[in-house]
Amino acid sequence: MNQKPSTFKMLSVILIFFFSIGTFAQDVKMKTKDISSTEKIPFNPEVKTGVLSNGLTYYIKNNGKPENKVELRLVVKAGSILEDEDQLGLAHFMEHMNFNGTKNFKKNELVDYLQSIGVKFGAHLNAYTSFDETVYILPIPSEDPEKLEKGFQILEDWAHNALLTDEEIDNERGVVLEEYRLGQGANERMMQKYLPKMLYGSRYAERLPIGTKENLENFKYESLRRFYKDWYRPDLMSVMAVGDVDVATLEAKIKEHFGNIKMPENPKPRPEYDLPNHKETFVAIESDKEASFSQVQVMFKDQENSTPDKTLAQYRESIVEGLFSQMLNNRLQELTNNEKPPFVFGYSYHGGTYVKSKDAYQSVAMTKEDGQLNAFKTLLEENQRVKQHGFFEGEFERAKKDILARMEKSFKDKDKMESNRVIGEYVRNFLAEEPMPGIEWEFNFYQKQLPTISLSEVNALVDDYIKDENRVVILTGPEKEGLTKVTEAQIKEVLNDVANKKLEPYVDEEVASSLITTMPKAGTITDYKTNDKLGTTTLTLSNGAKLTYKVTDFKNDEILFDAFSYGGTSLYSIEDYKATVNANGGLSEAGINGFDKTQMDKMMSGKIVRVRPSIGTYSENISGSTTPKDLESLFQMVHLYFTALNKDDKAFNSYLAKQKSFLGNMMSNPQTYFSVKMGEFMYGENPRYTGFPTPEKMDEADYDLAYKKYQERFDDAGDFHFYFVGNIDEKKLVEFASTYLASLPGKNSNEMYKESDFRPLTGQHEKIIKKGTDPKSSVRITFHGPTNYDAKEDFAMETLGEILTIKLIEQLREEEGGVYGAGSRGNISKMPYGWYSFNISFPCGPENVDKLKKAALAEVEKLVNEGPSQKDLDKVKESYVLDHKEDLQQNRFWLRLLKNSDYQKNDPEKVLDFEKNVQSLTTEYLQEVAKKYLNGDYIVGIHNPE
Incomplete structure (x- = not known):
C-alpha cells in the first residue's frame, strides 16, 4: 500500500520513454488528409465492458x-x-x-x-x-x-x-x-x-x-x-x-x-482542477545537504488543456509525437557518449504532468554537481537545434524502424501477455480515457501510417512545444561547502542566449550495415545430449564450450541467454583487483569491432538485441536477450565481445565522468551512508575490500590493466557454458552456435575460481551509525556464519524468513503501529564456501528502535523455542506453490535455473520435486533449523539521525 504523487498519465509517459511506444499527447496540427479526422478509434473487441444501472x-x-x-x-x-x-x-x-x-x-x-x-x-x-x-x-x-x-x-x-x-x-x-x-x-x-x-x-x-x-x-x-x-x-x-x-x-x-450498491440521492459533484497558464518563466533552484543527485528540468506547459485521443487522426498524431521524442532522445543519448558528457543521462517527452488536465513538453537531465548550468544549456540547445534545422532522413528512418520493431514484438506476444500487464491499460482507459483498440489494431495502424508520416510533420512539432510562456525551470542538487549555487539570473541569461544563438546542424554520420566485417571460420558440434525430463538439449562445441538450450512457447518473440566461466576477479592479485575493480564496468562502453556505442546503436536500428559482458568475483559472464528474427545479431555481438572489444580512452573517460557524477553525492544520503558503513564494519577486514566507489577511487581505476585482464578472462571460450531459453528455431541455433561460438578460441584451461581465506565478521556486535537530520532510523539484525551447505536446510532457512516476515508485519506493524514495512530473509550459500545468513530489517522512528528491536528478536526466539505455527507454514506453502506454477511458465526462471544449477554444481532436475519438497516441510524440522542457526550470536546495525 502506498501513495503516489504522480498521476498514471505522468508515470506512463516516463515509462514509455524507457521501455515502449505508447500514446503521447495530441496537440499537433495535422499536415495530411490521408486519414479521417472524425472516425473513432475502435475499442478492443476482446474486452467485455459495460456500465451497471448504478x-x-x-x-x-x-x-x-x-x-x-x-x-x-x-x-x-x-x-x-x-x-x-x-x-x-x-x-x-x-x-x-x-x-x-x-x-x-x-x-x-x-x-x-x-x-x-x-x-x-x-x-x-x-x-x-x-x-x-x-x-x-x-x-x-x-x-x-x-x-x-x-x-x-x-x-x-x-x-x-x-x-x-x-x-x-x-x-x-x-x-x-x-x-x-x-x-x-x-x-x-x-x-x-x-x-x-x-x-x-x-x-x-x-x-x-x-x-x-x-x-x-x-x-x-x-x-x-x-x-x-x-x-x-x-x-x-x-x-x-x-x-x-x-x-x-x-x-x-x-x-x-x-449491481446493488446504491448511488447517493444527491451525489457531490466530482470537481476537476486545472493548471492555470502564466506568462512569466518560473525558476526554482533548490538544494539540500542530503541530496544525492543533481538534476535539471525545463517544462513548457501547453496553453490548452489536454483531451483524450478519440479519432484516428489524433492517434496518428500520437505516433508523430513518438517519432519526435525517439529522435531527440537518440541525440541526447549520443551526447552522453562524449568524452566529456554534459549529463549522466537526458531525455525529453511531451506528455502528462501531475495535473490530469495539462500536458507539457519536458526536458530532463541528471548532471554532475557543478554541471547543472551546462546541462541546462545543452538541453535547450538540442531543442533549439531541432527548431533551426529539424531532424534528418537517416535518423527519421531509424526511429521508424525502432518504433515498429517494438510494436511488432508486442503484437507477436499479444496472446502471451500476463494478466497483471494486460489490466494496466484498462485502468488508464477508465481514469484518463487512454485509447485501447488492442495491439493487433495498433500494430496494423502503425504499419500503415508510419510510411505516410513526413519528416516535415515531425519537425513542425517543436514550434508547438517550445514557447516563452508557461515555462518552468527546476534545478535540484546538493548543498555543500565550495559548491557555487546557480542563480536565477544565470538561468535567464542562458534562456536568452540560446534563443538567439545560431547552431550548427546535427551531423548524422553513415554507418556500416553489419557488425561483422569478416565472417569467422565455423567450428562444429561434437556432442549432442537431451534431457527429456527438463526438455533441454546440451551441445558440446569443437572448442570445448557447451551450450544448453530449452525451446519454450511462453513468449512468441523472446529469447534469453546467459553464459559463465569460472574464475573472475578471484584470480587477480590483490593489487590488480584493487586497480581494476572500478574500471571493469566501463570496458564495454568502448564498443566492438571498431564501432563505438553511437555507431552500434544506429546499426542496430529496428533490431531488439541486448548483450552485456561482465567480470564478477568468481566468474566472467555474458548475458542478453533478443527476438527470434534477430538471433544471429545476438550471436555476432557475443562473438565480437570475445574477440574484438575496442580499446578507447575517450569512451572510458566518458564512463568515468558519468560514474563520478552519479556517485559523487550518494554518501550524503543517510540510508546509503548507513549501508556503506555497515559494509565496512562487517567486511572491512577483507584484503580485497574496496568500499564505496568514490570519485577519487574512480580516478585511480587502471583502464589499461582492466582491458588486459578482460582479454585474459575471455580468451578461452572453451571454458564457457552458454544457455538459451525461449522461442528458438533449433536449426538456426545450431548453425549460429557453430559459426559464432564454436569458432572462438578454446584452450581447455578449465580454470576454477580461488576461494579467499577471509570470512565476514561474526559474533555478538552492535554498531550505531548516525547520519541525517530527519527523525528516521533503520534496524538490521544479521545472524550468519560458516556451515556445510545442505539444500534442505537452505530451503528451510528461506521458509523461516518468509514466516518471520509474516510475524514481523503482524507484530511491528499491526500490533505496535511502529513500522510501515518489515522483512526477513534467510539462505545458505554453497559457493564459494558454505555460509548461512539470516537478515531482519525495518525502518522506524528513533524513539522506537529499542522496543521494536526487542519485539523482532522476541519473534525469532519464538521460532527457536516453539517453532512456527502450522497456520503460518501453510500460508508460505500456498504462496510457494502458486509462485512456482507461474515460474514454470517463465523463460527467465528456466534460464536462471539451468545456469545456477551448473554454476553451483546442483542437479537441475530437483525442480521437478519442488512441490513434494514444499509439502514435506514440517514445523518440527523448521524449529530444528531455527535452533541451529538462530540461537546464537547476531550483529545489530542501527541507523539514527545525527
Missing part, C-alpha cells in the same frame, strides 16, 4: 496467462485532490483502512485469509493512492470457485463496506505516520519548495497524497468517513477482472456483487 463501469477479459489466476482491480476516481482542508492525507488513509476491517472481513481477517490461499501482502495484494485515483490490486487463484467468490466479496467490501471504527482508525495512524516518515528527506524537502512554481496556481500543489503530519495525527473520525461516503460510489468506480475464467462467470460476479 453507474459502475466494468472491464472483463479471459486471459490464460498465468493459468488458474485472475487479476482483480477496484479503481476509484478519488484521490487527494478531492480532500477538504480537514482531510489532508485521508484519501490515502482510506486506502489503508480498507485492509483493517470490513463488513465480511474483520480486523486482520482479510490479509490472513489471502495469505492462507497464497496471496502475499505487499508482493501480490496491494493498493496505491494518487492525486486523482485510488487503485486496489488483488490477484486471486481462480481454479476454486470459493476463492473466486471471496475475491469478489473483498472487492465489494472495499467499495462500500469498510467499517472505519474509531479504534482501528487510531491504530492505523501509527502505520501511516511511519509511511509519512519514510517519505521525508532531501527530495521531499526540495519538492515542497519547487511544486508551487511547477504547479503555479493549482490545487495540486497543496494536495500531496501523503498529507500532513499534523492532520494525520489529529483528524476527526468523521472527516475520514465523510471522504468515504462522498467519493466511494458507483459512478466513480470501475471493477476489472482479467484472467483464466470465462467472461460470463466474471460478468455475473460483478453484477451480483456491485
Whole structure:
C-alpha cells in the first residue's frame, strides 16, 4: 500500500520513454488528409465492458496467462485532490483502512485469509493512492470457485463496506505516520519548495497524497468517513477482472456483487482542477545537504488543456509525437557518449504532468554537481537545434524502424501477455480515457501510417512545444561547502542566449550495415545430449564450450541467454583487483569491432538485441536477450565481445565522468551512508575490500590493466557454458552456435575460481551509525556464519524468513503501529564456501528502535523455542506453490535455473520435486533449523539521525 504523487498519465509517459511506444499527447496540427479526422478509434473487441444501472463501469477479459489466476482491480476516481482542508492525507488513509476491517472481513481477517490461499501482502495484494485515483490490486487463484467468490466479496467490501471504527482508525495512524516518515528527506524537502512554481496556481500543489503530519495525527473520525461516503460510489468506480475464467462467470460476479450498491440521492459533484497558464518563466533552484543527485528540468506547459485521443487522426498524431521524442532522445543519448558528457543521462517527452488536465513538453537531465548550468544549456540547445534545422532522413528512418520493431514484438506476444500487464491499460482507459483498440489494431495502424508520416510533420512539432510562456525551470542538487549555487539570473541569461544563438546542424554520420566485417571460420558440434525430463538439449562445441538450450512457447518473440566461466576477479592479485575493480564496468562502453556505442546503436536500428559482458568475483559472464528474427545479431555481438572489444580512452573517460557524477553525492544520503558503513564494519577486514566507489577511487581505476585482464578472462571460450531459453528455431541455433561460438578460441584451461581465506565478521556486535537530520532510523539484525551447505536446510532457512516476515508485519506493524514495512530473509550459500545468513530489517522512528528491536528478536526466539505455527507454514506453502506454477511458465526462471544449477554444481532436475519438497516441510524440522542457526550470536546495525 502506498501513495503516489504522480498521476498514471505522468508515470506512463516516463515509462514509455524507457521501455515502449505508447500514446503521447495530441496537440499537433495535422499536415495530411490521408486519414479521417472524425472516425473513432475502435475499442478492443476482446474486452467485455459495460456500465451497471448504478453507474459502475466494468472491464472483463479471459486471459490464460498465468493459468488458474485472475487479476482483480477496484479503481476509484478519488484521490487527494478531492480532500477538504480537514482531510489532508485521508484519501490515502482510506486506502489503508480498507485492509483493517470490513463488513465480511474483520480486523486482520482479510490479509490472513489471502495469505492462507497464497496471496502475499505487499508482493501480490496491494493498493496505491494518487492525486486523482485510488487503485486496489488483488490477484486471486481462480481454479476454486470459493476463492473466486471471496475475491469478489473483498472487492465489494472495499467499495462500500469498510467499517472505519474509531479504534482501528487510531491504530492505523501509527502505520501511516511511519509511511509519512519514510517519505521525508532531501527530495521531499526540495519538492515542497519547487511544486508551487511547477504547479503555479493549482490545487495540486497543496494536495500531496501523503498529507500532513499534523492532520494525520489529529483528524476527526468523521472527516475520514465523510471522504468515504462522498467519493466511494458507483459512478466513480470501475471493477476489472482479467484472467483464466470465462467472461460470463466474471460478468455475473460483478453484477451480483456491485449491481446493488446504491448511488447517493444527491451525489457531490466530482470537481476537476486545472493548471492555470502564466506568462512569466518560473525558476526554482533548490538544494539540500542530503541530496544525492543533481538534476535539471525545463517544462513548457501547453496553453490548452489536454483531451483524450478519440479519432484516428489524433492517434496518428500520437505516433508523430513518438517519432519526435525517439529522435531527440537518440541525440541526447549520443551526447552522453562524449568524452566529456554534459549529463549522466537526458531525455525529453511531451506528455502528462501531475495535473490530469495539462500536458507539457519536458526536458530532463541528471548532471554532475557543478554541471547543472551546462546541462541546462545543452538541453535547450538540442531543442533549439531541432527548431533551426529539424531532424534528418537517416535518423527519421531509424526511429521508424525502432518504433515498429517494438510494436511488432508486442503484437507477436499479444496472446502471451500476463494478466497483471494486460489490466494496466484498462485502468488508464477508465481514469484518463487512454485509447485501447488492442495491439493487433495498433500494430496494423502503425504499419500503415508510419510510411505516410513526413519528416516535415515531425519537425513542425517543436514550434508547438517550445514557447516563452508557461515555462518552468527546476534545478535540484546538493548543498555543500565550495559548491557555487546557480542563480536565477544565470538561468535567464542562458534562456536568452540560446534563443538567439545560431547552431550548427546535427551531423548524422553513415554507418556500416553489419557488425561483422569478416565472417569467422565455423567450428562444429561434437556432442549432442537431451534431457527429456527438463526438455533441454546440451551441445558440446569443437572448442570445448557447451551450450544448453530449452525451446519454450511462453513468449512468441523472446529469447534469453546467459553464459559463465569460472574464475573472475578471484584470480587477480590483490593489487590488480584493487586497480581494476572500478574500471571493469566501463570496458564495454568502448564498443566492438571498431564501432563505438553511437555507431552500434544506429546499426542496430529496428533490431531488439541486448548483450552485456561482465567480470564478477568468481566468474566472467555474458548475458542478453533478443527476438527470434534477430538471433544471429545476438550471436555476432557475443562473438565480437570475445574477440574484438575496442580499446578507447575517450569512451572510458566518458564512463568515468558519468560514474563520478552519479556517485559523487550518494554518501550524503543517510540510508546509503548507513549501508556503506555497515559494509565496512562487517567486511572491512577483507584484503580485497574496496568500499564505496568514490570519485577519487574512480580516478585511480587502471583502464589499461582492466582491458588486459578482460582479454585474459575471455580468451578461452572453451571454458564457457552458454544457455538459451525461449522461442528458438533449433536449426538456426545450431548453425549460429557453430559459426559464432564454436569458432572462438578454446584452450581447455578449465580454470576454477580461488576461494579467499577471509570470512565476514561474526559474533555478538552492535554498531550505531548516525547520519541525517530527519527523525528516521533503520534496524538490521544479521545472524550468519560458516556451515556445510545442505539444500534442505537452505530451503528451510528461506521458509523461516518468509514466516518471520509474516510475524514481523503482524507484530511491528499491526500490533505496535511502529513500522510501515518489515522483512526477513534467510539462505545458505554453497559457493564459494558454505555460509548461512539470516537478515531482519525495518525502518522506524528513533524513539522506537529499542522496543521494536526487542519485539523482532522476541519473534525469532519464538521460532527457536516453539517453532512456527502450522497456520503460518501453510500460508508460505500456498504462496510457494502458486509462485512456482507461474515460474514454470517463465523463460527467465528456466534460464536462471539451468545456469545456477551448473554454476553451483546442483542437479537441475530437483525442480521437478519442488512441490513434494514444499509439502514435506514440517514445523518440527523448521524449529530444528531455527535452533541451529538462530540461537546464537547476531550483529545489530542501527541507523539514527545525527
